[in-house]
Amino acid sequence: MVANGVASEAAPAAALQAADVPAVVHKALGGIVEERGWEKPKFHIEIGSQEGDGYLSVLYRVVAENEADGDDLRLMCKTMLGALDGSLFLAHVFKAESLMYNKVLPAMEEIANMKKPLPWPRGYPNELQPPCLVMEDLRPEGFSICKRGTVLDDQHARLFVTEMARFHGAGMALDKLRPDFIAEFVRESTNLAVMEELKEKFAVFTNSGREAPLMIKDRFPEGSPVFENLKTRFESFGTDFFGYIVPDPDGGNAIVHGDAHINNVMFQRDESGAPCGCRLIDFQAVRYGWPTPDLLTNLLCVTEKPTRDKHFREWLKLYHETLQDTLCAAGIKDPDSVYSWDRFQGHLSRAAKMVVCMVPMLVFGFTEDEAIKEIQGALATMATNEEDQPPPDYQFKLKETPTLKRRFGDVVDDLVEWGWL
Numbered sequence: 001m002v003a004n005g006v007a008s009e010a011a012p013a014a015a016l017q018a019a020d021v022p023a024v025v026h027k028a029l030g031g032i033v034e035e036r037g038w039e040k041p042k043f044h045i046e047i048g049s050q051e052g053d054g055y056l057s058v059l060y061r062v063v064a065e066n067e068a069d070g071d072d073l074r075l076m077c078k079t080m081l082g083a084l085d086g087s088l089f090l091a092h093v094f095k096a097e098s099l100m101y102n103k104v105l106p107a108m109e110e111i112a113n114m115k116k117p118l119p120w121p122r123g124y125p126n127e128l129q130p131p132c133l134v135m136e137d138l139r140p141e142g143f144s145i146c147k148r149g150t151v152l153d154d155q156h157a158r159l160f161v162t163e164m165a166r167f168h169g170a171g172m173a174l175d176k177l178r179p180d181f182i183a184e185f186v187r188e189s190t191n192l193a194v195m196e197e198l199k200e201k202f203a204v205f206t207n208s209g210r211e212a213p214l215m216i217k218d219r220f221p222e223g224s225p226v227f228e229n230l231k232t233r234f235e236s237f238g239t240d241f242f243g244y245i246v247p248d249p250d251g252g253n254a255i256v257h258g259d260a261h262i263n264n265v266m267f268q269r270d271e272s273g274a275p276c277g278c279r280l281i282d283f284q285a286v287r288y289g290w291p292t293p294d295l296l297t298n299l300l301c302v303t304e305k306p307t308r309d310k311h312f313r314e315w316l317k318l319y320h321e322t323l324q325d326t327l328c329a330a331g332i333k334d335p336d337s338v339y340s341w342d343r344f345q346g347h348l349s350r351a352a353k354m355v356v357c358m359v360p361m362l363v364f365g366f367t368e369d370e371a372i373k374e375i376q377g378a379l380a381t382m383a384t385n386e387e388d389q390p391p392p393d394y395q396f397k398l399k400e401t402p403t404l405k406r407r408f409g410d411v412v413d414d415l416v417e418w419g420w421l
Contacts, residue, residue, distance in 0.1 A: 016060075025079060028134050029077070031126055039068040040067040043064050057080055061137055062075040077134050080130055092191050097283045101123030101125055101133060102125040105118075111178065112329050114170065117277060121279055142270070142276075144269075146263070152302050154310070155274070156275050159267065159278035160265055166323075170330070173327055205361060209357055209398060212357075215360070215400050215409075229421060230356070233356070244293065247289045252343045255288060256289045256294050258287050292344070295351070301366075316344075356415060363403065364398050
């Protein structure tokens with residue numbers, strides 16, 4: 001769980017005074033307009049963060065205009081919260097996202113011969129320290145983040161699946177055609193010290209669902225094979241999670257998002273309000289690994305069972321066909337040699353066993369206001385604590401709600417029916 005990369009849609013805010021904007025933002029914007037050769041730049045900068053956005057970062061929405069010719073840019077700048085500058089964890093996730101915008105996303109676009117619109121916002125690379133991430137502001141194009149508690153209908157799910165497949169396909173193309181680039185990405189994005197801290201730091205979350213199977217014991221009674229299977233998986237999830245996120249030694253790996261929940265996806269709507277576009281945002285948890293946890297995080301956690309019953313197989317087919325089309329666009333003549341349907345099915349089955357343990361926390365966290373505030377506070381505490389650890393007595397506890405009980409039970413029903421649990 002990391003900060004949202006782009007703020008939710010909101011009414012225009014008052015412009016900030018120059019003294020209220022961090023120097024690193026001024027430097028980043030100055031570099032952009034200098035590169036464009038602007039003679040008379042003018043900036044309107046306002047806070048882009050809303051409640052629930054950027055809780056480990058601050059977002060600034062910028063309108064940059066060249067008064068000499070009327071050219072303009074609509075940008076978002078993302079910086080660390082000043083109080084968290086010393087956090088090893090936060091430094092790592094900002095470095096990872098900087099790496100994506102500076103090197104990886106441009107390489108993915110190039111190798112897959114991607115046509116616009118891209119699956120992500122355009123970035124404006126820089127090497128500033130502390131980091132200031134600059135990307136295009138998607139709000140003027142009609143993009144926004146879904147409200148918390150939103151469930152995806154078929155139209156939204158198809159848009160998400162398509163862009164996630166393009167993202168994964170381009171990453172797989174890099175893995176196949178430029179293994180040296182992937183090796184460098186792994187070196188630059190991997191920090192073993194941070195990983196060890198994460199194992200302790202996120203235990204309060206990965207262990208939070210230990211009692212979750214009891215919520216659905218009316219469907220799967222204690223002692224039943226399904227209940228006992230769930231109980232075992234939830235009890236060991238705090239340890240197993242970090243085994244799930246390593247690359248598959250048998251292949252089928254890509255550059256994966258790593259935090260592909262509903263608030264790290266933006267949807268575009270046309271004049272009638274119908275969804276017509278999708279962008280992936282917030283690349284702070286990226287890694288090299290197998291891709292299907294990204295896919296199932298949304299398709300299981302933020303869809304309803306009747307929609308899955310009708311469309312789930314179609315979504316999987318759309319994902320695989322789009323991914324293979326992306327591989328072909330990169331010049332790979334036999335996409336099955338990279339990611340066949342059988343390998344995809346094997347990854348889905350494995351990912352289901354991981355994501356089922358994430359469903360209770362994500363459903364609870366994104367449907368209950370008190371939960372997300374508690375999560376935000378815990379993450380901020382962990383980032384600022386002297387030992388970079390949560391207080392010893394801190395526990396994040398799920399609260400059984402009718403929505404959580406129903407949706408968690410429905411996901412388990414589906415996984416049993418599909419033979420994945």
